[in-house]
Every structure is written in C-alpha cells, then in structure tokens.
Amino acid sequence: MDSHVEADLPPALACLKGADTLLRCPICFDFLSISMMTKCSHNFCSLCIRKFLSYKLQCPVCNTGATEDDLRNNRILDDLVLSFRAARQQLSKVTFDSPPISPKT
C-alpha cells in the first residue's frame, strides 16, 4: 500500500503502464492487496471490496449483484504485484544506470 512513494515510470518503462494499471484496485487505485474477485470477474483489495459490499450489494465496476460469499481469492494477482514491482525497480536501474548492452554477434 506504499505505491504512492514510488516514482512515476521513467520514459523507457512507459510500456509497463498497462500492467501497472491492471494491477491496481479500482476502489483505492493502489496496487491490489489481498486480491478478491467477484463473480463478474472484477478484482479489488479484500478490505476495499468488503467495505463497499457492506454498504451496497453490487460490483463497484459493473453494478452486477455481488455478495461477500461470492468473493474468491485471486492470489496470482498478489504474486504478480510483487513480481511486477520488483521487476520495475530492477529495470529502472538497468535502463538508467548500466552501460549499453551490445547485441550478441
């Protein structure tokens, strides 16, 4: 939940913007934290969607009816968030700090 301290993507990593957006929660806009999927296949942080459903029994994205019982852990997204953030940090170093890598000849 500390993504706000991360710098914007450097221009060389603009191509990661799509994955960055997909891995964020549509409620809090932070990276998904304990991802839960609704029946309608939308994903939210566990806390965010539970809070929302306690107020209104529908998906905040598509308005399909939804209950807490329907929620299913989408654990692969938690793993992808970790992997993505580590890769992004690593790539920021490569594209900015390293000497150019010559293609194999």
Added chain:
Amino acid sequence: MDSHVEADLPPALACLKGADTLLRCPICFDFLSISMMTKCSHNFCSLCIRKFLSYKLQCPVCNTGATEDDLRNNRILDDLVLSFRAARQQLSKVTFDSPPISPKT
C-alpha cells in the same frame, strides 16, 4: 499460443522471469489463453482445464475437488498476458537497440 517462437529473455530482462512464469498455464506451460480460475484459486487455459476435468474432477495443481461449473473467468490475466508480452518486446528493443539513457542531472 505462439509463445514457443519467442526468444528466451535477454539477461537484462531476467527480472521478468517471475511474471512470465506466473502467466503460464500449469497444464500446457504456454501463456494462459482464456484464463479460468478454480475455487481453489488456481488458473488454467479454458481448454486445458475443461479437458482435464472431463477426465478427473479435481484441480491439477492442488488436487482439491473441482467441477466445470465452479470455473470462473479470470479475464484480468488475459489482459496481463497481452500487456506483458507487448512490454517485453518493447523492452527487448530498449535494452538492446537504444543508446544509453543518461540519468537526469
């Protein structure tokens, strides 16, 4: 389903290996194609898991009981596969073809 023609990750992109692995189907080892999630939160290509379940009613990863009716589309993974493959191709160009990018001073 054409990932086999893709080159291995260049060394500068080794940090993408984790995401690459997560986005592959545990049955066919190709990138997920029409991702379906079981109740136990494991993901497979739609065709791969339906074929498997017609033979045995359990998850191929953790052996929990599973049926076709329990499957839920995990569409965000299809979007992530597309986004990841595009980014990887783009980054291969950046890390191999471009002049070095100087850090801002």
